[in-house]
Amino acid sequence: MEELKNYLNHISVLGEETFNILQNYFEPIELKKHEFFIKEDSYAKQIGFLQKGIVRAFFVNNEGKEYNKQFFVGPSIIGAYSSLLTNQPNKIAQQALTDCQILVADFKKVEALYDKHHDLERLGRKIAEYYFLEKEQKELEMGLLDADKRYELMREKFPSIERIIPQYYIASYLGISPTQLSRIRKKLSQP
Known part of the structure; x- marks a missing residue:
């Protein structure tokens, strides 16, 4: 307790x-x-x-x-x-x-x-x-920010969640497709 x-x-x-x-x-x-x-x-x-x-x-x-x-x-x-x-x-x-x-x-x-x-x-x-x-805040993010920025904010808010739950749950939370999420992750991982 x-x-x-x-x-x-x-x-x-x-x-x-x-x-x-x-x-x-x-x-x-x-x-x-x-x-x-x-x-x-x-x-x-x-x-x-x-x-x-x-x-x-x-x-x-x-x-x-x-x-x-x-x-x-x-x-x-x-x-x-x-x-x-x-x-x-x-x-x-x-x-x-x-x-x-x-x-x-x-x-x-x-x-x-x-x-x-x-x-x-x-x-x-x-x-x-x-x-x-x-x-x-989530409504504003969904309406005003692009998917890349929403993904970055999600990673800040839930830093370890990506290693634990399926990607399609994360994509749905961000309002994008799993394919879009893969592209964003690939783009952000490049130097």
């Missing part, structure tokens, strides 16, 4: 009493490679703290093509936030790309602590703000 405490305190400091209560809501689980944290069209109930591993958030269009929206590399917070907030079916699946160690908690139980523990409520707001800013 110390890793969870350090991660959360890096975002917004929690009082000892708050963390001692909060940690009782989390239980460890393991996801094997290719298992889902949450599937499309299911109702989200849990949030997770990804301690180790890589999870992808993706959706499938009407033609059956997958689009990787985000990668989560531990340590990170995961969960179907829109579904948690709206009580509507989830549209963006989250799937383990490696074996993962995760601490999970019932979101509604954690949220119920907000009225009494304002430091936890502030933490929840800061996490939401972070993911909003991250989403906006």
Whole structure:
């Protein structure tokens, strides 16, 4: 739980009493490679703290093509936030790309602590703000930057991911084809 405490305190400091209560809501689980944290069209109930591993958030269009929206590399917070907030079916699946160690908690139980523990409520707001800013940044990158620059930024953000997950996931995340990704990688590797 110390890793969870350090991660959360890096975002917004929690009082000892708050963390001692909060940690009782989390239980460890393991996801094997290719298992889902949450599937499309299911109702989200849990949030997770990804301690180790890589999870992808993706959706499938009407033609059956997958689009990787985000990668989560531990340590990170995961969960179907829109579904948690709206009580509507989830549209963006989250799937383990490696074996993962995760601490999970019932979101509604954690949220119920907000009225009494304002430091936890502030933490929840800061996490939401972070993911909003991250989403906006990705949208700007997709709209304003060429594929070479998006690839370079992805490598900065996820430095070791290329050696771990299939290239077609990375290409989908960048909004390009695997062939385009191969060309970019070849071009950037030349002196």
